[in-house]
Amino acid sequence: MISFWIILTGALVAVSAGLLGCFLVLRRMSMVGDAISHAVLPGIVIAFLISGNREPLTVLIGAGILGLLTTFIIEYLHKKAKVQGDAAIGVTYTFLFAIGIILLSLFAGQVDIDQDCVLYGEIAYVPIDTIITASGVNLGPKPVYLLGGLLVVILLFIVVFYKQLSLTAFDPGFASAIGISTVIWHYLLMGLVSVTTVVSFQSVGAILIINFLIGPPSIAYLLTGSLKRMLIYTVIIGTLIAFFGYHIAAYLNVSIAGCMAVTTGIIFVISFFYTHYNTRVRKKDLVMNKTSQPVETI
Amino acid sequence: MMQVLIDFFSFSDPNIRYVVLGSMLLAASSAIVGVFIVLKKKALIGDAVSHSVLPGICAAFLFAGSKNIPLMIVGAFISGWLAIVMIDFITRHSKIKKDAAISIILTVFFGLGIVMLTYIQHNGYASQSGLESFIFGNAAALIGNDVIVFSVIAVVLVVIVIAFFKEFTLMAFDEPYAKTLGLPVSRLELLLTTLTVLAVVTGITAVGVVLMAAMLITPAAAARFWSDNIRKIVVISACFGAFSGLAGAFISYMAPAMPTGPWMVVASSCIAFFSFFFAPGRGSVSLWWRKRQHITDLNRRVG
Amino acid sequence: MNENNVLKVNSLTVGYTWKPVLWEIDFEIPQGKIVGVVGPNGAGKSTLLKSVMGVVPVTNGSVGIFGQPLDEVRKRVSYVPQRESVDWDFPASVFDVVMMGRYGRLGLLSRPRKADKEVVLDCLEKVGMADFAKRQISQLSGGQQQRVFIARALAQQADLYLLDEPFAGVDAATEETIIRLLRKMSEENKTLVVVHHDLQSVKKYFDWVIMLNVDLVAYGPTETVFTEENIKKTYGGKLTFLSDDGNMIADLYTIQEK
Numbered sequence: 001m002i003s004f005w006i007i008l009t010g011a012l013v014a015v016s017a018g019l020l021g022c023f024l025v026l027r028r029m030s031m032v033g034d035a036i037s038h039a040v041l042p043g044i045v046i047a048f049l050i051s052g053n054r055e056p057l058t059v060l061i062g063a064g065i066l067g068l069l070t071t072f073i074i075e076y077l078h079k080k081a082k083v084q085g086d087a088a089i090g091v092t093y094t095f096l097f098a099i100g101i102i103l104l105s106l107f108a109g110q111v112d113i114d115q116d117c118v119l120y121g122e123i124a125y126v127p128i129d130t131i132i133t134a135s136g137v138n139l140g141p142k143p144v145y146l147l148g149g150l151l152v153v154i155l156l157f158i159v160v161f162y163k164q165l166s167l168t169a170f171d172p173g174f175a176s177a178i179g180i181s182t183v184i185w186h187y188l189l190m191g192l193v194s195v196t197t198v199v200s201f202q203s204v205g206a207i208l209i210i211n212f213l214i215g216p217p218s219i220a221y222l223l224t225g226s227l228k229r230m231l232i233y234t235v236i237i238g239t240l241i242a243f244f245g246y247h248i249a250a251y252l253n254v255s256i257a258g259c260m261a262v263t264t265g266i267i268f269v270i271s272f273f274y275t276h277y278n279t280r281v282r283k284k285d286l287v288m289n290k291t292s293q294p295v296e297t298i
Numbered sequence: 299m300m301q302v303l304i305d306f307f308s309f310s311d312p313n314i315r316y317v318v319l320g321s322m323l324l325a326a327s328s329a330i331v332g333v334f335i336v337l338k339k340k341a342l343i344g345d346a347v348s349h350s351v352l353p354g355i356c357a358a359f360l361f362a363g364s365k366n367i368p369l370m371i372v373g374a375f376i377s378g379w380l381a382i383v384m385i386d387f388i389t390r391h392s393k394i395k396k397d398a399a400i401s402i403i404l405t406v407f408f409g410l411g412i413v414m415l416t417y418i419q420h421n422g423y424a425s426q427s428g429l430e431s432f433i434f435g436n437a438a439a440l441i442g443n444d445v446i447v448f449s450v451i452a453v454v455l456v457v458i459v460i461a462f463f464k465e466f467t468l469m470a471f472d473e474p475y476a477k478t479l480g481l482p483v484s485r486l487e488l489l490l491t492t493l494t495v496l497a498v499v500t501g502i503t504a505v506g507v508v509l510m511a512a513m514l515i516t517p518a519a520a521a522r523f524w525s526d527n528i529r530k531i532v533v534i535s536a537c538f539g540a541f542s543g544l545a546g547a548f549i550s551y552m553a554p555a556m557p558t559g560p561w562m563v564v565a566s567s568c569i570a571f572f573s574f575f576f577a578p579g580r581g582s583v584s585l586w587w588r589k590r591q592h593i594t595d596l597n598r599r600v601g
Numbered sequence: 602m603n604e605n606n607v608l609k610v611n612s613l614t615v616g617y618t619w620k621p622v623l624w625e626i627d628f629e630i631p632q633g634k635i636v637g638v639v640g641p642n643g644a645g646k647s648t649l650l651k652s653v654m655g656v657v658p659v660t661n662g663s664v665g666i667f668g669q670p671l672d673e674v675r676k677r678v679s680y681v682p683q684r685e686s687v688d689w690d691f692p693a694s695v696f697d698v699v700m701m702g703r704y705g706r707l708g709l710l711s712r713p714r715k716a717d718k719e720v721v722l723d724c725l726e727k728v729g730m731a732d733f734a735k736r737q738i739s740q741l742s743g744g745q746q747q748r749v750f751i752a753r754a755l756a757q758q759a760d761l762y763l764l765d766e767p768f769a770g771v772d773a774a775t776e777e778t779i780i781r782l783l784r785k786m787s788e789e790n791k792t793l794v795v796v797h798h799d800l801q802s803v804k805k806y807f808d809w810v811i812m813l814n815v816d817l818v819a820y821g822p823t824e825t826v827f828t829e830e831n832i833k834k835t836y837g838g839k840l841t842f843l844s845d846d847g848n849m850i851a852d853l854y855t856i857q858e859k
Contacts, residue, residue, distance in 0.1 A: 261409020
């Protein structure tokens with residue numbers, strides 16, 4: 001039963017992060033996602049301090065604010081202060097993360113997070129934190145409900161705003177030309193990424209959330225050219241990773257989140273060589289015979 | 299507090315000398331290499347390398363059975379190198395873009411490192427705490443021998459950068475053109491990569507794996523705002539790096555239980571943010587002020 | 602192979618996964634000509650230059666320069682990339698950039714000598730940028746940037762020059778300066794291959810022309826090769842010709858490229 005909850009939690013994290021991650025990968029904003037997942041740390045620590053630990057709503061808000069703040073700072077540095085793009089990301093998130101670690105050290109006694117947790121979470125403890133109703137029924141772990149709720153929000157977001165999201169991902173120029181504000185969708189997306197990071201924090205930690213954010217979407221990206229299919233593949237791959245990752249970790253008695261990352265790597269390698277081989281075959285075809293017409297003109 | 303400051307800066311304690319010198323050298327050499335990385339717009343590769351050295355370090359630890367610094371440096375080097383090669387390979391041979399490739403390699407390698415770390419922890423290896431200090435850094439642990447090693451590496455880094463300065467500059471500016479000139483572009487690229495991994499591998503002892511990227515990126519990004527001459531930028535970057543190294547060493551002295559990495563990053567970042575806004579010439583505030591002056595001037599002339 | 606031929610390309614094919622960018626290109630260019638390369642967007646014009654220079658890998662076919670493979674004659678060939686291929690916000694001065702043209706001759710660990718500095722200043726003089734030597738490249742206009750790129754190429758003291766869209770987005774004065782310079786170089790028996798986007802100036806600027814649209818449509822002396830029929834073939838027949846031969850070019854619908 002415990003393993004079921006753990007795998008379910010992992011799968012929920014994987015799917016939530018993965019669905020959002022598809023848009024990050026397509027918009028070449030993987031590193032911004034990476035930055036946000038680090039930068040929310042001080043927000044989490046402060047929220048824990050203020051709320052006296054594990055009060056989900058305050059933590060969510062606090063960290064969500066910080067995630068948006070990070071996005072804003074990065075944008076500002078890049079666009080207004082003319083700091084080079086990737087440098088802006090690097091400077092901002094390392095600064096915020098460093099502050100988070102300092103706060104953790106300073107308030108070590110008062111905050112219920114330790115450095116290990118920051119790194120790779122404690123998903124194994126998830127099943128313990130359960131909801132028990134007034135009549136004594138054990139409904140299961142709190143994080144699962146939190147994550148479940150988040151996933152519902154994310155699914156709604158993607159389904160309802162699918163046109164805008166896909167357009168701003170594929171052709172931002174055209175999108176703004178027809179009046180869709182790329183800025184709003186950027187912030188909305190990053191806002192959801194922040195929230196997802198925070199909610200998943202205790203499960204997989206700050207650094208390994210990127211694995212779920214970018215891993216399954218990238219694998220899906222390799223395997224298909226259609227956004228819809230990419231989203232579906234991401235869900236499947238994410239769930240597989242949660243499942244296998246947990247079992248390997250249980251067998252070896254090591255970090256569960258770490259194993260999930262390694263599993264992602266293995267699946268990636270397999271997919272990579274599969275598509276690479278396919279491409280090689282096609283290129284040989286090119287030299288043998290001309291397989292396409294000249295470029296369409298004007 | 300005053301007494302602590304005096305004690306520290308009198309440098310009478312050889313330990314303090316080692317820690318300060320070591321930290322400053324590490325930070326300065328990373329900052330120098332960082333200039334070229336940032337100018338090539340490859341800043342976040344530094345991030346990938348930093349996270350990716352973890353499995354190498356853990357593997358070396360497992361292999362040696364205990365904390366063996368030279369072996370761990372070699373392990374880190376191999377691991378970091380492999381990561382860069384793989385990022386390049388992925389980008390070149392699939393439709394995955396650079397940013398996603400970096401993220402994937404970063405988490406997979408780091409995840410593997412964490413797996414190994416937890417394996418070490420759960421199997422009761424005695425001296426693993428030395429291992430953990432690689433994650434967030436502990437400059438206070440620097441001893442005389444370490445400083446000698448770092449000094450040598452720092453000197454090597456600086457000498458190579460000076461020797462190949464014009465080539466590195468050209469490659470950062472216009473790599474395809476460099477190729478047409480017949481410059482051995484791939485080998486030079488290899489060299490810069492090696493320097494980067496070397497800088498990372500030595501830097502993580504003070505700053506740690508997670509924040510190392512900042513040591514490469516932040517001083518360089520800040521230095522760009524103070525000059526338009528690449529030679530001056532490299533020098534300024536080294537100075538900014540050295541200063542953050544000093545700050546980190548000082549904090550480490552005051553509070554040995556605290557990890558030094560975050561403090562060095564905070565010091566470096568403060569310099570950076572100040573530069574972004576207030577550097578004469580390129581700083582936002584300076585530009586805004588000049589624009590205002592310009593408009594006032596215009597108004598005066600017209601009115 | 603005719604010793605007088607500077608650049609000879611055989612069955613050159615360059616492609617990515619399943620889409621060819623250049624398909625079985627064959628041509629030879631004699632020395633001392635100014636050659637224009639024209640074709641619609643995506644026709645492979647830039648790729649042609651890049652594959653000759655080894656910047657882009659060749660899928661099939663061969664390239665001979667002065668009768669030899671590129672690596673033997675690098676010192677005699679110079680490449681001017683498109684202006685936007687570089688971030689002009691880079692911290693370098695005009696002098697620094699032009700000096701880069703000497704790096705091929707300098708070798709890896711050596712420093713520029715007085716002779717090199719004189720060559721750089723001389724090249725800056727030739728493009729009319731001698732006063733700008735210390736200027737930061739971020740402060741230059743488009744036309745000035747283009748001139749710096751050309752000065753850099755001149756500093757290589759090569760015999761064959763490949764230029765990618767040197768007239769794109771430059772002011773009229775710069776365009777004049779560049780074409781005058783190219784003509785002078787041609788008189789000194791240098792060969793120039795220029796990717797060009799403006800059909801109206803082809804007859805005015807180029808002795809020879811290569812007309813490309815993934816396939817080679819035609820190449821040779823401009824008078825004989827740059828005909829209405831060939832232009833139609835290159836651009837897919839979607840041009841409207843507003844008057845008949847003679848003043849044809851003057852009235853031609855100018856292709857607006859992205």
